[in-house]
Amino acid sequence: MDKKKHPHEDSIESLKTRLGHLEGKNRWYYSALELVSSLGEIHRNSNHLEDPVAIFRESSPLILRLASFETLALFLADPETSRFECRTCEPADRTGTVQEEVEQWIDNGTFAWALQQPQALWVEGMQTGHWYLQGLATRSTVLGMIVAHIPAGTGRPDGDASRILTIIAQHIAQAMENARLFRANRAQNRELEELVKKRTQALESKTDELETRIREINDFTYLASHDLREPLRKLTLFGDRLKSHLGKSIDKRSTDYMEIMTRSVKRLESQIDGLLNLSRITTQGRPIQKVSLNRTLEFAINELTLEIETTRGTIQHDPLPTLHADQEQMQQMFFHLLQNALLFQKKGVSPEIRVTAYRKENGFWVIGVHDNGIGIDLTQQDKIFKPFERLHSAGQYPGVGMGLSICRKIVERHGGTLRVESDPGKGASFFIELPEP
Amino acid sequence: MSVTPDSLIANNPRISSLPEIFYLINEVINDPNSSFGEVAQVISSDTSLSLRLLKIVNSPFFNFPQKIDTITHAISIVGTEQLRDLALATSMLTKFQGIADNKVDMNSFWRHSLGCGIAARILAMQCRQPNTERYFLMGMVHDVGRLILFENLSEKAALALAENGPETPLLVDRERELIGFHHGEIGAALARAWNLPPILEKVIEFHHYPDRANDFLLETSILHFGDLLAKAMQLGNSGDPYIPVLNEAVWNRVGITPGHLPAIWKQAEAQYENAVAIILLG
Amino acid sequence: MAKIRLQQLEPGMIIAEDALTSQGKLVFPRGTRLGPESIQTLKAWGIPEVQVLDNGGSLAEKDPPDSTPGEGDWEFDDEVKALYAKSNQDHPAIQELMRLTQKSRLQKKE
Numbered sequence: 001m002d003k004k005k006h007p008h009e010d011s012i013e014s015l016k017t018r019l020g021h022l023e024g025k026n027r028w029y030y031s032a033l034e035l036v037s038s039l040g041e042i043h044r045n046s047n048h049l050e051d052p053v054a055i056f057r058e059s060s061p062l063i064l065r066l067a068s069f070e071t072l073a074l075f076l077a078d079p080e081t082s083r084f085e086c087r088t089c090e091p092a093d094r095t096g097t098v099q100e101e102v103e104q105w106i107d108n109g110t111f112a113w114a115l116q117q118p119q120a121l122w123v124e125g126m127q128t129g130h131w132y133l134q135g136l137a138t139r140s141t142v143l144g145m146i147v148a149h150i151p152a153g154t155g156r157p158d159g160d161a162s163r164i165l166t167i168i169a170q171h172i173a174q175a176m177e178n179a180r181l182f183r184a185n186r187a188q189n190r191e192l193e194e195l196v197k198k199r200t201q202a203l204e205s206k207t208d209e210l211e212t213r214i215r216e217i218n219d220f221t222y223l224a225s226h227d228l229r230e231p232l233r234k235l236t237l238f239g240d241r242l243k244s245h246l247g248k249s250i251d252k253r254s255t256d257y258m259e260i261m262t263r264s265v266k267r268l269e270s271q272i273d274g275l276l277n278l279s280r281i282t283t284q285g286r287p288i289q290k291v292s293l294n295r296t297l298e299f300a301i302n303e304l305t306l307e308i309e310t311t312r313g314t315i316q317h318d319p320l321p322t323l324h325a326d327q328e329q330m331q332q333m334f335f336h337l338l339q340n341a342l343l344f345q346k347k348g349v350s351p352e353i354r355v356t357a358y359r360k361e362n363g364f365w366v367i368g369v370h371d372n373g374i375g376i377d378l379t380q381q382d383k384i385f386k387p388f389e390r391l392h393s394a395g396q397y398p399g400v401g402m403g404l405s406i407c408r409k410i411v412e413r414h415g416g417t418l419r420v421e422s423d424p425g426k427g428a429s430f431f432i433e434l435p436e437p
Numbered sequence: 438m439s440v441t442p443d444s445l446i447a448n449n450p451r452i453s454s455l456p457e458i459f460y461l462i463n464e465v466i467n468d469p470n471s472s473f474g475e476v477a478q479v480i481s482s483d484t485s486l487s488l489r490l491l492k493i494v495n496s497p498f499f500n501f502p503q504k505i506d507t508i509t510h511a512i513s514i515v516g517t518e519q520l521r522d523l524a525l526a527t528s529m530l531t532k533f534q535g536i537a538d539n540k541v542d543m544n545s546f547w548r549h550s551l552g553c554g555i556a557a558r559i560l561a562m563q564c565r566q567p568n569t570e571r572y573f574l575m576g577m578v579h580d581v582g583r584l585i586l587f588e589n590l591s592e593k594a595a596l597a598l599a600e601n602g603p604e605t606p607l608l609v610d611r612e613r614e615l616i617g618f619h620h621g622e623i624g625a626a627l628a629r630a631w632n633l634p635p636i637l638e639k640v641i642e643f644h645h646y647p648d649r650a651n652d653f654l655l656e657t658s659i660l661h662f663g664d665l666l667a668k669a670m671q672l673g674n675s676g677d678p679y680i681p682v683l684n685e686a687v688w689n690r691v692g693i694t695p696g697h698l699p700a701i702w703k704q705a706e707a708q709y710e711n712a713v714a715i716i717l718l719g
Numbered sequence: 720m721a722k723i724r725l726q727q728l729e730p731g732m733i734i735a736e737d738a739l740t741s742q743g744k745l746v747f748p749r750g751t752r753l754g755p756e757s758i759q760t761l762k763a764w765g766i767p768e769v770q771v772l773d774n775g776g777s778l779a780e781k782d783p784p785d786s787t788p789g790e791g792d793w794e795f796d797d798e799v800k801a802l803y804a805k806s807n808q809d810h811p812a813i814q815e816l817m818r819l820t821q822k823s824r825l826q827k828k829e
Contacts, residue, residue, distance in 0.1 A: 021470075081756075081760065082746045082747065082760050082764065083756060083759075083760045083763075084760075084763050103759075106759055106762050106763045107759075107762065108502055108503065109502025109503075109762070109765070110502055110503070111762075111763050112502075112762065112763060112764060112765025113500065113501055113502055113765065115763070115764070115765065116562065116741070116742070116765065117562070118561075118562060118564075118565035118566055118567060118569065119516060119519075119567055119568070119569075121514060122513055122514070124510075124513050137565060138565075139563070139564060139565060139692055141744070142740070142742065142744055159516060159517055159518055162516070163567055166567055167567075170565065563742070603801040603802075603804035603805065604804065607805065665816075666816070668802070669802075669816040669817075669819065669820050670819075670820070670823065671802075671820065671823075671824075678802060679801075679802060679803075679804065679805045679806075680802055680803050680805065680806040680813070680816070681805060681806060682805065682806055682807045683806060683807055683810050683812055683813050685810075688810070688812055695811045695812045695814070695815040696743070696815075697742075697743065698812065698815045698816060698819060699815075699819060700741055700742070700743060702819050702823075704741060706823075
């Protein structure tokens, strides 16, 4: 060490040199720090650069700031074949040389060794200059290798620069892996969207099909009711003619038979009317608009003035809401429900009817029509909503048995439900649940 | 004056300073005008060290595909600082010769240290740590505090060791109770005395408590798990053979799955016997 | 089925066991027919040897049953139990290490 003692001046000179060197080193560290802190860019860019080669090209200026590589190439493992392919080489005319070198390193095991190392491997040659092999890997995956070259006569980067190069490589690898995951994630999302689209289409076509079929059924009911009325009219007409033609020569038994015939025809007629009404609910519905159920109920009550008077019934009601509905159908619904409540009455008891209303948490309005009538047996409660179902003979209680079917259909057309609760002998409660957004 | 980890080191001139050669190596590394060649020259001046280094870089420990026949070549492949850390790791045996060697089974002690170094180095490679040789060095020095304990406070150290069984608390905690500090803290004091980088000091100090090594959580977790792995592989014994509780945070930081363990085990096995031959018997 | 070093591999051979790197990356799945470039690919990944099928062998053929116990039915020596007595044996990593310790002890005995 101490071959000769330095004179004083020399040691000041050497201190100056050292200071200059340290200042230079300090500047270098500052710029290295700047570079390291700008590494976030790699990830920001990788958000829109999904191609690993593009991520590498975008990041290569950072690499070149640290080392004067005259050739810079990227090898990536093909996901299908696991083969390492040269994906980019700058300048392009060096691709062949780089590939030849890589083949040789693969052959002698150098490549595989470098791939496993977290740090870079420098392969030195006397005439060939310095080759730089830096594996590209995240903790979980090996992606490829950066291969670069510094010509002979140019110094290779020192330990600090090498370390920062490794850090850059780690960021590049992470960005590539993130981009891959991003791509995979997006592909999955697209698949999911596609699936939802397909399912929606399937549902829509199913809905169309159902609507067509409902229309067909309605059309059929409507036409059938019309076509059936014609022969009935003829039956009534020619029955009347037969009556007047036979005049007084008709005997008692024939008159009775004729009576039964006329009554049957009349009932058939009103049943057909009912059927027609039922089909009209969907085929000839009015537009849905804001409807005050208070007023609608009043109209229905007015229509029933005669029945109320004869049965000496009373009707009380809560304030009812205003909601979106078909005004005419709502009136029709109240008419049938109130009519039933007035008619199915216990002998000697005058009907007391209450109409209630409250709003459920889910936004549905529940309208209750409660009576003190004969009630409905539990086993019969499903039956009453079916067309032409009657629990009682026409003589006992009048009607064709269409009212509640019509009510249910109306409520259902409004997206609601109609149900009944009843204790036989103690009256019945009909609950209409209607949605109101 | 009470005994502290630092006083233990300071009072033991045999170990209170780095081996001479490393001062020379560091001087050259820090000299602005030096080159790889000069670092290589300094290392080569210690024949037995360079022989040992060349043996190890040509062993399965490195698995390098070509023969490396000069220190210059070794530096160019391994890196300057990496080779220095490797050199220091392989010099520990000589440095601690004669310390506590009639009280501790030295062969078993160094076998464990070597196993831990090898395991930690493999884990560090998996975690893509920049200088994996540093982890080998950590493994070699992580328990030397125990040698110093046995040299200077042999009664208490022997008492703690004698009590140690499958049902007792960890030996390191018993050391703290009996002595007031543990072997990790002595190792850290040694790293301070040798002017080693802070990372080595902290990792050695907290290798039993990886959650407390604030600035070096990942590094300490790697050494901690390497220690655990060497115990599981039953490679030597440095005092406490019992596997400690594996902390979930440590496991997550190391970031491997149980499925990785057989491959890591196999890799460590492949490197171990060779390293024993070169470093312990060579 | 035979373990073949890379030097002896020839195109047309069929891989009998997944070819994995030491880090567990799958390079060729079992059943891959080696092409002229495959050997170079194995070299690039640092895989020194692979299992290939013997002539006329079929993929269905399996290794002879392993003498080491399978999942779950491990019997641990007392010494292994003592070694892990202070650890959290319900942790999957510790469980795997226990099996590995036991396995390596069995192998050393042989």
